[in-house]
Amino acid sequence: MASKAKTRNIKERSSALPAATTGVSPNPLVSLGNFKLPFALTFGLGILALTPRIQSNETLAWSFIAAVLFLGIWCGYLLMQSNREGEKHTFDLSLRPQHYIQALVQLSVYVYWGYYWEPSPGWRPVYDHTLLILGQIIFAYVFSILLSWSRHQNYTLGFGPIPIIFSVNLFLWFRDDWFYIQFLMIALGFMGKEYFRWQREGRSVHIFNPSAFALGLFSLVLILTNTTHLTWGQEIASTLTLAPNIYVFLFLIGLVVMYFFAITLVAGMAAISLFGLSALYSSFSGVPYFLDSEIPAAVFLGLHLLVTDPSTSPRTPLGKTFFGVLYGFGVFLFYNLLGVLGAPTFYDKLLCVPLLNLSVIAIDKAVRSIDFRNLLNVWKDNWLSGRANLAHMFVWVIVFGSMSFLGKTDGKHTGDSLPFWQQACDDSLPNACERLVQLENTYCTDNAAWACNELGLLYRQGSVVPRDDALATSYFEQSCELKFKAACINLLNSNSIARDDPHELDLRLLLREGGLNLMDVPLGDLYVKACGHNWDFACQKIQVSL
Amino acid sequence: MSHEDSIFSSNNKNQEVQGRTVGFTIMIMIIVVVAAWMGIQGNNSGIAGNSQLYAEDLKGFNRDAWYLSDDVLWGFVEVPSGEFIMGSNPAFDRSAYENERWSDLERQGKVFLPTYYISRFETTIAQFSIFAHESGLDLEQIGLGGAPRFPVYNITWPDALAYGRWLESKLRNSPNTPSAIKSFLNEGGRVTIPSEAEWEKAARGDDGRVFPWGSQPTSAFANFNSDEVRAVGAELCSICAYGLSDMAGNLWELTRSPLQDYPYNPSDDGENLSEDALWVMRGGSYTDSLNNVRTAVRGAVDPGVRNSTIGFRVVITSR
Numbered sequence: 001m002a003s004k005a006k007t008r009n010i011k012e013r014s015s016a017l018p019a020a021t022t023g024v025s026p027n028p029l030v031s032l033g034n035f036k037l038p039f040a041l042t043f044g045l046g047i048l049a050l051t052p053r054i055q056s057n058e059t060l061a062w063s064f065i066a067a068v069l070f071l072g073i074w075c076g077y078l079l080m081q082s083n084r085e086g087e088k089h090t091f092d093l094s095l096r097p098q099h100y101i102q103a104l105v106q107l108s109v110y111v112y113w114g115y116y117w118e119p120s121p122g123w124r125p126v127y128d129h130t131l132l133i134l135g136q137i138i139f140a141y142v143f144s145i146l147l148s149w150s151r152h153q154n155y156t157l158g159f160g161p162i163p164i165i166f167s168v169n170l171f172l173w174f175r176d177d178w179f180y181i182q183f184l185m186i187a188l189g190f191m192g193k194e195y196f197r198w199q200r201e202g203r204s205v206h207i208f209n210p211s212a213f214a215l216g217l218f219s220l221v222l223i224l225t226n227t228t229h230l231t232w233g234q235e236i237a238s239t240l241t242l243a244p245n246i247y248v249f250l251f252l253i254g255l256v257v258m259y260f261f262a263i264t265l266v267a268g269m270a271a272i273s274l275f276g277l278s279a280l281y282s283s284f285s286g287v288p289y290f291l292d293s294e295i296p297a298a299v300f301l302g303l304h305l306l307v308t309d310p311s312t313s314p315r316t317p318l319g320k321t322f323f324g325v326l327y328g329f330g331v332f333l334f335y336n337l338l339g340v341l342g343a344p345t346f347y348d349k350l351l352c353v354p355l356l357n358l359s360v361i362a363i364d365k366a367v368r369s370i371d372f373r374n375l376l377n378v379w380k381d382n383w384l385s386g387r388a389n390l391a392h393m394f395v396w397v398i399v400f401g402s403m404s405f406l407g408k409t410d411g412k413h414t415g416d417s418l419p420f421w422q423q424a425c426d427d428s429l430p431n432a433c434e435r436l437v438q439l440e441n442t443y444c445t446d447n448a449a450w451a452c453n454e455l456g457l458l459y460r461q462g463s464v465v466p467r468d469d470a471l472a473t474s475y476f477e478q479s480c481e482l483k484f485k486a487a488c489i490n491l492l493n494s495n496s497i498a499r500d501d502p503h504e505l506d507l508r509l510l511l512r513e514g515g516l517n518l519m520d521v522p523l524g525d526l527y528v529k530a531c532g533h534n535w536d537f538a539c540q541k542i543q544v545s546l
Numbered sequence: 547m548s549h550e551d552s553i554f555s556s557n558n559k560n561q562e563v564q565g566r567t568v569g570f571t572i573m574i575m576i577i578v579v580v581a582a583w584m585g586i587q588g589n590n591s592g593i594a595g596n597s598q599l600y601a602e603d604l605k606g607f608n609r610d611a612w613y614l615s616d617d618v619l620w621g622f623v624e625v626p627s628g629e630f631i632m633g634s635n636p637a638f639d640r641s642a643y644e645n646e647r648w649s650d651l652e653r654q655g656k657v658f659l660p661t662y663y664i665s666r667f668e669t670t671i672a673q674f675s676i677f678a679h680e681s682g683l684d685l686e687q688i689g690l691g692g693a694p695r696f697p698v699y700n701i702t703w704p705d706a707l708a709y710g711r712w713l714e715s716k717l718r719n720s721p722n723t724p725s726a727i728k729s730f731l732n733e734g735g736r737v738t739i740p741s742e743a744e745w746e747k748a749a750r751g752d753d754g755r756v757f758p759w760g761s762q763p764t765s766a767f768a769n770f771n772s773d774e775v776r777a778v779g780a781e782l783c784s785i786c787a788y789g790l791s792d793m794a795g796n797l798w799e800l801t802r803s804p805l806q807d808y809p810y811n812p813s814d815d816g817e818n819l820s821e822d823a824l825w826v827m828r829g830g831s832y833t834d835s836l837n838n839v840r841t842a843v844r845g846a847v848d849p850g851v852r853n854s855t856i857g858f859r860v861v862i863t864s865r
Contacts, residue, residue, distance in 0.1 A: 151565050181584070184576055195569040221581045227588030473711075477704035481850030485804065485823040488849055489816045491707055492738075492802055500819040 034089050035079045038142045042071045045138045053131045056176075063180035064135060071142045078149055089149040091157040098310065099159035101260050105253045106166035106305060116243040116516065125232070129173065136165045136186055144190045151194065164189060167211035167306060171236060171298070171350060172218065178230045181218075189214030200361060201315070207360075209309040212353035219347040228344050237346035238442060240297040242516050247293070247300060247409035251400050254304035255393060263308035264392035265320035266327070270303040271295060272399055273328025275408065285430040288415040290335070291439055294408040299331055302349035312357045317388070319360075319367040326356055326363075339434055416513045418443075418451075419534035425464060433464040443510055444475065446517075449484035450506035452476070456490060457497060469494070501537040502530075604672055604694055606779060612716055613672040613694070615665075619724050622663040622862060623748075623788050629656045630747040631754035633808055634842040639756045641837035645844050648808045654754070655809050657743050663730065663862040664740060664748045667778035667791050668697035668799065669709065677712045688852065695777040697797050697857040703825050703849035706800050706858040710738040713860060730862055740861040742803035742844070743810055745828045748861075749794070750841035751787035758786040758793040763836050770795035770839045772832040775854075794839035797857035798827040798847075805846040812865070823849050831855035 048054060049064035082089055110133075114126025140161035148155040168189065174182040192213040193206045208216075222228050240246055258264040274295045281289040290296050295303075307313070307327050314323050330352030338345045403409055414420055421439055424432035437458060443451035456475030459468045472490075479487030484506075486498035502510055504526070508518040511529050518526060524545070530538030608616040615621025633654040634642030648655040672694030678685050685691070689700050701709075714737035717723045723731075731737075740748065749758050759767045767783040769776050775796055783791055793799075804815055805824045824846045830839035833855055837843075847856060 178584075178588075181580060184580055188573055188576060191569055191573050195566050195573065217577065221577065221584060225581055225585035225588060227584045230584065230588050473708075477708065480704050480823060481702055483822040483824075483848055483850065485821060486819045488703070488804075488823045488825070489819070491704060492815075496816070498816060498819060503820065503822075 033082075034091060035075060035082070037091075038071070038075045038145050041138050041142045042068055042075060045071070045135060045142070048131060048135050048138070051131055053128070054135070057179075060132075060176040060179045063183060066180060067135075067139050067183050071139070071146065074146050074150075075142070078146060082149075087152070090154045092154050094156045094158045096158055096160070098261055099163055102163040102257065102305070103159055103166055105257055106163060106170060108253055109170060109250070109301065109305075110166070112249055113240055113243045113246070117239040125235070129169070132173070132179065132182075133165060133169055136169070136182065137162055139183055140165050140186050140190065143187055147190055147194055161190075164211045168214055170301065170305065171215055172231055172233045173236070174231050181230070185214045185218050188217060192217075198361065205311055207312065208354050208357045209306070209312040212306055212309075212312075212350070212357065215306075215350045216354040219350045223338075223341075223343045223347060233346055234344055237296070237298040240301065241513075244515065246297050248404070250297070250300050250304055251409075255397075257304060257308065258389070258393050258396070261308070261310055262389040262392075263310065263313075263320075264389055264396055265317055266308050266313055266324040267303050268392060268396040268399065269321050269324025270307065270327040270331075271300065271324075271396075273325045274299065274303075274331060275399075275403060277328065277332045287421075287424050287429045287432050287435065288413065289332070291413075291415040291435060291442075293413050293415070294403065296346075296349075298346060299349045302331075302353075303327060306349065307353050307356065312360060314360050314363045314367070316364060316367050318370070319363045322363050322367065323356060323360070326359070327352060330356060336431075339431070339438075345438075413513065415439075416511075417533040418510060419536070423534075437465055444478065446509050447478075447482055448502070448506045448509040449479040449482035449487065450500070450502040451510065452479035452482070453484050453487040453490065453499060456487065457499060460490070461497070502535070507535075507538075607670070607672065607695075611720075611722065612676050612713065613670060615667065619663070619727060621666050622724075622727060623666050623790060624726075625659070625662050625664055625744070625748050625788060627659065627661045628752060629658045630743075630750065630752045631655070632657045632743060632746055632810055632842075634756075634840075638761075639840065639842070641840060642842065643844070645807070646842045652809075657747070657810060659743055659747055660864055661730075662735075662740075662744055662864065663727065664744065664788070664790065665859040665861070666789065668797055668857050668859045669706075670694060670778055671696050671698050673713075674698040674701065674709060677709050681708065681712065693777065695779070696775060697778050697792070699775070699797055699854050699857045700852040701856075701858065702852055703800055703847070706739050707802070709858075710736075710860050713737045714862075727862060730864075733864070735862045735864050737860055737862050739800050739802050739858050740863070741812060741865065742801045742826045742828065743812070744861055744863060744865075745799065745801050746841055748788055748790060749829065755787070756840050756842070758790065758841060759783055760785070765836075768792070768794035768796070768839055769832045770830060770834050770836060775832050793829055793841070795830050795834065796832055797829075798831045798845055798853075798855055799829045800847070800856065800858040801826045801828055805844070825849055827856060 045064065046068045049061055049068060054064050055061050078089070081087070110126055114124055117126055118124050144161055145155045145157075165186065168186065172185075174185075189210040192208050193210040196207040196213070197204050198207055199205075222231065222233070228234060243249065254267060258267065278289045278294040288294070290299075303324075307323075314320050331348045334348035334351050335345050338347055400409070407413070415435070418436075418439060421432055421436040425436045437455065440451040440455045440458070444455050452475045456472045456479065458464050459472035459475065461467070476487045476491040480491050482505075484500070484503065486500045489498040490496045504523060507526050507530050508521065511518055511526065511533060518529070521529070524542075527538040527541050531542055604613060606616055607613045608620065611620050631654050633648040634646035635653040636642045636647075637653070647653055671690065671692055674690075675685065675694070677683075678688075678690075683705075688705075690698065714731065717727060717737065718731055750756075755761050757763070757768070765771070767781060767786060769781070769792065772795075778796075779791055781791065783789065786793060803810075803812065803826045804818075805826050806814065806818075825848075827845045827847050828843065829841075830843060830845075838845075847853070
């Protein structure tokens with residue numbers, strides 16, 4: 001009975017397909033047919049594995065080879081099954097603007113940000129990552145094709161995988177020694193898209209934004225296993241601001257996405273919520289909520305390019321508004337929660353997206369239950385003769401312009417000043433000591449010797465953070481190797497509390513306000529800038545020199 | 547809907563459900579395995595395979611004592627308390643550099659040091675490797691290789707101090723530590739690198755000699771003007787002050803004294819914090835000429851520098 005049903009099933013399916021792609025092949029030899037594409041792409045991935053960049057690391061090379069073998073075997077299996085059972089696997093061609101425009105916008109971020117992130121002369125990690133992104137795109141295409149065909153579905157061929165890969169890599173990528181996990185992350189993103197589905201307005205649609213699903217899931221794993229150091233996540237989040245005027249840049253490219261896909265309500269409301277919550281927090285606590293601006297640059301990027309997938313966000317204007325507001329609140333809360341848990345806070349923007357995706361139907365339902373047409377369409381009707389999105393964009397331009405004018409985006413930020421946080425910590429203002437430790441840690445990672453020594457002292461004294469002699473020693477060692485004499489003295493004597501003002505090189509790192517270091521700034525200007533950041537010793541030096 | 551259509555539709559649905567179950571299972575497996583793998587391996591990276599530990603016994607070194615020397619005091623030599631002459635007198639030592647002069651008024655000075663212990667040999671690769679293995683230091687990254695009996699090189703000043711702290715904890719906690727060493731530690735001693743004065747006294751004794759073996763130049767007891775470093779103890783020097791080896795040549799040896807003008811006064815070591823740290827190293831290396839392997843020669847190095855001509859030896863000191 002079962003075998004009869006199966007036969008019937010195949011015949012039915014074959015006859016339902018267009019003539020050009022149907023029918024059992026009379027040729028007993030294996031026919032490649034549409035398999036040429038996945039085979040060719042897999043072969044391409046194999047060629048990529050031979051390039052010097054991939055060969056530069058053994059694990060990376062093996063990651064690519066393993067991916068090629070996996071895809072090749074899967075492809076071969078499906079081909080044999082297809083030839084045996086006479087099932088044709090087909091493509092539908094669909095070039096959707098939301099894919100290629102999104103991809104182009106993301107590409108522009110890579111190009112712009114990647115140019116300015118140059119840790120050592122001539123080495124730009126983002127550009128260096130290009131072949132690895134290409135490898136992921138190829139992998140994503142083949143994986144998604146084979147997954148669709150394995151599930152007896154046509155594959156919609158277009159640019160879909162590209163923005164997913166770009167989106168993932170704008171927030172997280174694994175280091176070369178762990179790159180095989182990147183392929184697994186991509187695979188899970190596509191599996192999540194394929195398997196987590198629900199009926200929405202009569203259509204079966206995926207629940208989660210594929211890139212956000214993969215990022216959210218792996219963020220959770222990285223936090224739970226305390227293995228963030230296996231990725232470039234922290235560096236990615238903190239180096240966006242190396243690109244000058246990054247907020248204006250993201251704002252401008254955001255306008256492109258907003259214009260084409262009407263996501264202004266989501267992105268705009270998320271930004272406005274975060275601006276509002278930050279301002280509220282500052283007015284009550286006396287300290288900024290985020291360190292480098294009212295909205296961290298990576299969050300600003302996320303609210304334009306991660307949370308705005310139309311397929312996984314609400315449909316109604318009011319629903320989009322709620323969605324955006326919830327994202328703002330989500331990031332705000334996760335930032336604090338992660339900080340309290342001692343986890344890296346850059347995961348804030350990633351963790352809340354899958355949760356929001358899950359709430360979409362509830363939001364739509366709640367919004368539609370409002371039996372008040374005027375409220376339901378508050379953002380929709382009669383704005384700019386019905387061109388509501390343009391009106392929303394106009395409001396967003398005004399809001400962003402105002403924030404920029406007030407210095408809340410690219411300009412100098414209170415949170416950039418270390419003396420401010422030292423004082424705030426001394427005054428026991430909320431979260432000030434945690435932020436001080438976080439900021440000193442960031443600058444110590446940048447090799448600002450002063451920051452490493454201060455951090456070591458915090459851990460040696462144990463008043464702000466739990467006493468940890470081993471950690472203190474490691475900070476003193478780092479600082480000492482950077483020639484900060486006080487740190488060497490602290491290293492020599494386990495009871496010593498030696499400190500000094502930042503040295504010239506430290507200032508060039510400490511005053512960068514999240515941007516490029518100030519290696520070429522004349523010393524006099526450096527002290528003026530330092531004085532502006534409340535460094536008293538710098539003000540005294542200026543006075544002496546006058 | 548016909549009967550056949552209904553079979554087809556329910557069959558499709560079954561396949562869909564089956565496929566989804568398989569998909570979910572695979573996803574869960576991937577996540578669990580990745581999380582477990584990352585949890586185990588991710589926090590171990592950099593430690594595994596770091597260290598070249600030596601299965602075979604090294605003659606003259608005690609494998610059970612972290613490859614310290616296999617003698618009564620595990621390679622430490624007592625330097626009794628007392629004064630010694632520090633710095634150079636150009637009238638007596640024509641190769642003397644200006645920074646070896648004690649003061650404007652005096653060419654040399656007298657410094658009193660309490661009893662301390664100093665290692666007979668420079669710290670070896672075998673000794674440092676055990677510390678590196680336990681501390682998670684990556685020897686390959688440091689660029690350290692070579693036979694276990696050779697002196698360790700390419701280490702930074704903080705690396706040398708870290709080794710001292712590690713060895714101190716080992717010596718304190720081991721029931722086999724020689725009693726003289728243990729009681730010295732219990733009375734407030736600590737293991738570290740020597741101060742400039744401790745190093746110089748150990749090198750020249752209390753008779754002010756120019757070289758560890760005396761004041762006459764010879765290449766019999768020291769490795770200098772050479773192309774390569776040599777294993778510790780390759781050339782013993784019974785006539786050298788306190789019987790120490792390689793106090794002249796082989797590798798420069800790091801000290802815990804900042805480079806400052808004489809007269810030597812350790813109480814001002816913590817001053818001038820705004821200056822870049824620069825630490826005195828002593829003894830010259832195998833690449834140096836004779837005048838740089840004198841006991842009073844003062845070199846200096848940044849604390850972060852790794853160099854194939856710089857190593858260290860440890861002391862147990864009460865200071």
